[in-house]
Amino acid sequence: MESTDKRIAVIQATIELVAEYGFHGSPMSQVAKRAGVAAGTIYHYFESKDALIESSYAHLEEELIASIKQGYCEEGPVQERFMHIGRALVDNFIAFPMKFCFIEQFHNSPYGVASRREKMLGKKNDLISSVFEDARQQGLIKELPLLVIFALAFGPLLIIIRDHIFGLVQLDSFLIEETVRACWDALKS
Amino acid sequence: MESTDKRIAVIQATIELVAEYGFHGSPMSQVAKRAGVAAGTIYHYFESKDALIESSYAHLEEELIASIKQGYCEEGPVQERFMHIGRALVDNFIAFPMKFCFIEQFHNSPYGVASRREKMLGKKNDLISSVFEDARQQGLIKELPLLVIFALAFGPLLIIIRDHIFGLVQLDSFLIEETVRACWDALKS
DNA sequence: GTCTTTTGATTGAATGATCATTCGGTATTT
C-alpha cells in the first residue's frame, strides 16, 4: 500500500468518475485527465483498469471502517454499539455520495463477487461481526445465520441511502435514528 | 410493446449476458450470437443498446409483478399479504438468479436513476404500495415515509437473495419465512 | 561542493482490439 500523491489522485478520480458514469463510462483517458496525470502514469501504479478498480474499492473500505471507529465504544451496551454503526454508515455515505455509488456498483458487478466471497471466509473478529456475536450471546437477537442478521441490520440502510442520494427522500437525523432503530427491531428476539 | 419471437430472444440474451458479465462486458455482437440473430436485427427492434437495456428491465419488472400476483389475495389480512409478497419475491429471484443480477445492476447504474425517479412520481395505487397504505390506516406499522417502509420491508430480502445466489448462504423455505417475518417486525409499530 | 551515473517517475503519441451502429442487399410475408 504505497501512497504517493499521484496514486491517491488516480484512485480519487476513479471513484468520482465511476460513481457518476459507471465502470464502462469511465475510460482511463478520463481518469488520467481528472487526476491531472498522463495516461501512462496510471500504469506505473496499477497493473490494469481492473486492478485500479479493485484498489479503489479497498481504499474506500478502509476509509469506511476508520470512520465507523470514530467515537465507537467497544465496551458499551450492544444496542448502543449497533446504533452507532448504523448512524456512522448513513452519515458517512450521505456526506460522500460518490463513495456509496462506487461501492454499490462494485458489489453488484462481477468485480464484487470474488471480493465478497473472500471476505466471508476468514473474517471472524471484525468490529461489526463481534457486535452481533455479543448480542447473540446475550440472547438479545434472533437465532439466524450471521449473514441474515447482516441483511436485516444494513439492508434497509443501503436502500434509504440510495433513495436519499437520488433525491427521492430527504433524510434528517430524526429519520435516520428511527430507521436504524427499526432495523434493530427486526433483529430483536 | 410488440412481442415477436426474436424480440424476446434478444431481451432474454441481454438479461443473461448482463447478469453474468455486466453491461460493459456484454457487446451487441455477443447478444446477437446468443439470441441466434444477426447484429443488425437487434436494431430493428431497439433503437440503441441503451434502449435495449431499458426494455429488458421493463420486461423483467412486468414478469415480476405478474408472478407476485399469483395466489395473491387482495382482501386478506395485511400481514398475510405482506408475507406473500416477500415470499414471492425471494422465491422468484432464487429460481431465476439472472433476473436478480440484471435488476440489481440496473438499479445501481446510471440507467436506473431516471427510471426510479419516474416511478416515484405517479405510482400511487400499485399492488405493493396499497398493502402499506392499508397497514398504516389500521395502525399496524410505524409512521415513516413510504420509501423508508419499502426499504425496511425489502432491503434485507435483496441482500439475502444476493448472498444466496453467490453461494454465501443456503436459503430454505424456513429461513425465508423467518427473514420475511423479521422484516415485518421492523415495520410493526 | 560539483560532476557523473543510475534509478525511478512521468509523459503522451502510437498501437491494436473491440465495440456500437450502419447499410446495401437478401429472404420472407402480405
Place this chain on the structure above:
DNA sequence: AAATACCGAATGATCATTCAATCAAAAGAC
C-alpha cells in the same frame, strides 16, 4: 410487387495498454 424482417460485413469511434523518450532525484566519485 410492396412491405417488412433479417442478415453480416464494413465503418468509424473509442478504448486499454504500451513504449520510447524526457525529466527528477538520489547515489557515488572526486
